[in-house]
Amino acid sequence: MAEVNMTGTAQAEGLDVPFVPQIALDRDSEVPLYQQIAHPLEELILAGRLEPGRLIEDEVSMARRLKVSRPTTRRALRDLVARGLLTRRRGVGTRVTPMHVRRPLGLTSLNDDLVDAGFTPRTEVLSYEVMLAGEQEARDLHTGIGSEVVRTTRLRYIDDEPLAILTNLLPSGDRTPSVTQLTRQGLYDSLAVHGIRPVMAQQSIGARLASARESHLLALDEGSAVLVMERTAFDKEGTVIEYGNHVYNCGMYSFQFNLVADG
Template sequence: MTSELQGRVRPVEVDRTSPVPLYFQVATRLQELIEKGEIGVGARIENEVDLAERLGVSRPTTRRAIQYLVERGMLVRKRGVGTQVVHPKVRRPVELSSLYDDLVAGDRAPRTEVLRLEVMPAPDLIANGLEVAPGTPVTWIERLRYAAGEPLALMHNAIPIDVLPLTREDLAAHGLYELLRRNGLTPRIATQVIGARSATSAEAKILDEKRNASLLTMTRTAWDAGGRALEYGSHVYRASRYSFELNLSAG
């Protein structure tokens, strides 16, 4: 007898008048129950068939809801056994958010200084990163990002001009990704390279570090769902103040 709290997942109900898909309603409700600990780690949830019947939805719908949570690393399914909770919070596959969003979320009072903002034809390196023809006009941005009053990162970006017009005011007040999203542009896929190197004297000065201090470097290209390149970025971060956290999940 594997002692688990099975059964009684109580008030999971669906609203058929809502425009929110049923499978998503079920997934969200289950996720809440797990995050609140009402279904503890290691506990088995009801089997698909019973759960479907109790909720008054079909088994494929229930299955899809569970699958959604399995992909996020909360649940594990085993044929012949059942579905178990393995982790109480969502392990997001990987955040595709901007530094600014992360800092706001972490309550670290970000501030942005726009050092440069101009339109120029893309040089080869950038055109290559964006997968566009060399010479394509892009907005070139250099920004200094502060957190909690201290400089944190020196950021360089190129955005094709037909993607989004940008102003100093916008960039000073908001993160780049926030501006993209606000214009209906959602980054979906990105390739990143993360490395490290010593600061040049110019970088050390602007970031308030010693010469040769270690910096984290990150270059990224981001595309939207339609495969259009939205952004190329080449950034350096003070390694003493910043690191990347990633949650990976692999099939």
């Protein structure tokens, strides 16, 4: 099996100096070479010896230095990306993934949950469109076809890493949050300013492959798996106050359920 030698700690070398794993590959082993590369890196990350955000040597340089094919190093790094241990961003490189977000499942704002968990969230409003509801929008908001609604899409970051694409439908009117509000704070805080608060929601969670646009926005390889959530939130009168369709980088994000046995 391969052995890896740490030539220096991430803390000592700095986050933007690529970590170069000194791996002694056993070419006679039955263990595939990509696993011999991925496993030592995995151990270093899980042990905390490579801190979150640390840049990793690129696949081309690694392949040349270890005298293996580029597909071998690409697969090693992709396996670690798929496991949520590394993240890839265009123009930034492959880095150790920031701390995983485990969100309790409840009627709360993602922005507030991130702050409570010690992260520094940032929001970029990608689009904000006032439109007339078609059949799908009317169904999602439980309103009439032709009603005026707002569709907004936001990109939520934690510590400057893209975490989620948040698309929401809202009834249009004097109490609809503005672009400025949605940039500065979470949706539910923006609604609360206008006296609107959710008291109940219908929610579903699933997974699928990311589209090309979603992969680009979340800095993922095209076709990577993503976590998806749909939520329809109601106020105390039973009126729909928002419909959300959200896409998350599942390497950085998961939901936490508390289960209790009957009896």
